[in-house]
Amino acid sequence: MSSDPPQMKYRQIDRITSIEPGKRLTAERTLRADEEYLKDHFPRFPVMPGVMMLEALHQAAVWLVRAGDDFQTPLVLLRETRSVKFGDFLAPGETLQITVKTVKEDGNRITLKASATKQGRITVSARLILERCTTGDPAHFGTDAKVLRSTKEQFQVLTEQLTEQVTLGD
Numbered sequence: 001m002s003s004d005p006p007q008m009k010y011r012q013i014d015r016i017t018s019i020e021p022g023k024r025l026t027a028e029r030t031l032r033a034d035e036e037y038l039k040d041h042f043p044r045f046p047v048m049p050g051v052m053m054l055e056a057l058h059q060a061a062v063w064l065v066r067a068g069d070d071f072q073t074p075l076v077l078l079r080e081t082r083s084v085k086f087g088d089f090l091a092p093g094e095t096l097q098i099t100v101k102t103v104k105e106d107g108n109r110i111t112l113k114a115s116a117t118k119q120g121r122i123t124v125s126a127r128l129i130l131e132r133c134t135t136g137d138p139a140h141f142g143t144d145a146k147v148l149r150s151t152k153e154q155f156q157v158l159t160e161q162l163t164e165q166v167t168l169g170d
Contacts, residue, residue: 012056013063013098016158022068025100026094027158029059029116033092048090053124054081057114062098063158065110066151068102073132074147079109080129087122094118100128108132 013147018026018069031038031048038046063075090096103111108131115125 010025010055011059011154012052013059013158015161016060018162019064019067019123019134019159021070022064023102024068025060025064025098027056027080027098028095028143029056029098030095031090031092035092038092046092053086053090053096053116054084054126056096056098057116057124057126058128059102060098061112061130062113063155064100064102065130065132066155067087068095071133071148071152071155073108074135074144074151075133077131077133078128079131082127082129084124084126085122088118090118090123096123103127106145 006053012029013027014029015115016025016026016027032151037049041047041049058078064074065076098114098116100112100114104111105111110130110132112128112130113125114128116123135143135147
């Protein structure tokens with residue numbers, strides 16, 4: 001049995017479409033009609049729950065922070081959301097165009113401005129405050145190294161369609 005951390009199954013980003021590490025990232029998320037939660041949200045009018053659109057912003061922001069510090073910190077946690085606004089629904093077959101920009105850094109805390117649009121209309125926007133940290137496990141467990149290896153692998157999958165591949169340090 002592998003002791004590696006599991007791959008993220010709750011991924012709300014399909015692909016990263018551009019990145020300036022630590023500064024700006026764009027990504028996409030297309031809602032598929034076969035996503036299980038759509039049976040309940042809502043049966044006759046299936047739409048992506050607002051909290052999942054917000055999660056897509058969060059995940060894009062995490063990738064921007066990780067790439068900005070060359071994957072030196074295993075965890076990037078959401079500490080606060082501000083000014084969250086929802087503007088439109090996302091139905092199956094529609095794609096979120098996500099943009100995240102770094103606003104400021106204060107030690108391990110990073111403030112980012114994030115938004116998602118579909119066909120030029122805002123679906124969700126927010127300010128996110130994230131924090132870099134370690135797992136807190138003793139070094140001899142190797143947990144931080146395993147998490148970093150796993151996140152680098154996931155990042156490579158998300159960026160494989162970029163024309164200029166982002167190079168990660170070892």
